[in-house]
Amino acid sequence: PNPSTNPNPSPNPNPNPNPKPNPNPHPNPNPDLDRSPSLNPTLVTNPSDDEQKRNLNPLYKGGAEFQFNVNRYGLSFFEAYLERAAAVCSNSTDPALDGARAAVAALGAAVAAQDLTAKNTAVLTSAEAACEALGGGRVTFCKSGKDRTAMALTLEQTQLLGAHNFGGGQKLFEDSGERMRLTNLLRVGTRLSIAQKNIGKPKYSFNALQRRFMPKEYQAPVETIQDYVTSALNAES
Numbered sequence: 236p237n238p239s240t241n242p243n244p245s246p247n248p249n250p251n252p253n254p255k256p257n258p259n260p261h262p263n264p265n266p267d268l269d270r271s272p273s274l275n276p277t278l279v280t281n282p283s284d285d286e287q288k289r290n291l292n293p294l295y296k297g298g299a300e301f302q303f304n305v306n307r308y309g310l311s312f313f314e315a316y317l318e319r320a321a322a323v324c325s326n327s328t329d330p331a332l333d334g335a336r337a338a339v340a341a342l343g344a345a346v347a348a349q350d351l352t353a354k355n356t357a358v359l360t361s362a363e364a365a366c367e368a369l370g371g372g373r374v375t376f377c378k379s380g381k382d383r384t385a386m387a388l389t390l391e392q393t394q395l396l397g398a399h400n401f402g403g404g405q406k407l408f409e410d411s412g413e414r415m416r417l418t419n420l421l422r423v424g425t426r427l428s429i430a431q432k433n434i435g436k437p438k439y440s441f442n443a444l445q446r447r448f449m450p451k452e453y454q455a456p457v458e459t460i461q462d463y464v465t466s467a468l469n470a471e472s
Contacts, residue, residue: 275371277312279342280305281359281387303349306358310346313339313365320369331368338368356390356450363391381430382439386453389421419456427459442466 280302317339324332342365345357359375366373375391377383393414427437434440441449441460460466 275312275316277309278305279309279346279358279362281356299349303346306346306349309362310343313342313362313369316369316371335365335368338365341365356452359387360391360394379433379440381433382441382455383453385422385426385429385439386449386455389418389426390452392421393418415452418452423456423459438465440466 317335320335321327321332326332338361342358342361345361349358363373363375375384375387377387396417397414422439427439430439431437437459438461439455439459441455442463442465443457443460444463445466446454446457446460
């Protein structure tokens with residue numbers, strides 16, 4: 236036996252009084268799946284209610300200019316992301332990259348054309364197209380998530396259908412009137428079921444006066460809106 240051997244060795248000669256737990260006790264065999272995703276969040280907003288508020292409340296000072304600044308700031312994220320994507324793209328003439336450039340340019344034009352007096356939905360629809368062209372994920376949402384959200388999503392759905400090539404260059408819509416007819420068809424469909432689950436009746440929380448001041452593309456069919464009294468009683472629904 237070795238005389239220098241400690242007959243009572245310590246199980247840990249340098250014990251850590253505050254050991255840190257393993258942050259990943261069950262490591263994934265594929266290290267690529269353990270990498271944190273890189274997120275580039277941004278925000279654009281559509282002040283569809285601003286004209287309505289200015290007309291119904293003479294004391295309302297307006298929040299559209301603030302929202303316009305939000306959109307200018309949001310646009311800068313789209314432009315920066317596009318610049319980074321172009322820098323790593325092996326083919327500078329890639330059709331997908333060209334489509335992304337066109338979509339972001341359209342968003343930039345819509346943001347530059349923002350007007351305090353206009354019922355302009357181009358910022359929102361352009362942001363939807365730009366996000367899709369860049370391969371991003373997106374959420375469209377209003378305060379309640381059921382009324383203006385329904386108007387925006389049904390409009391987007393018909394725009395996507397209209398842009399789809401069904402073969403032989405045939406398009407689903409010949410004019411904007413046909414597109415809006417299909418949009419309103421969607422608005423009297425399953426979207427009303429979502430409204431009913433929220434407020435107990437298949438109606439959007441708009442009255443005729445509110446509908447009048449909304450952008451034309453966001454105006455719900457008249458048979459799907461509420462009367463003035465019900466709308467006032469459910470103002471926060």
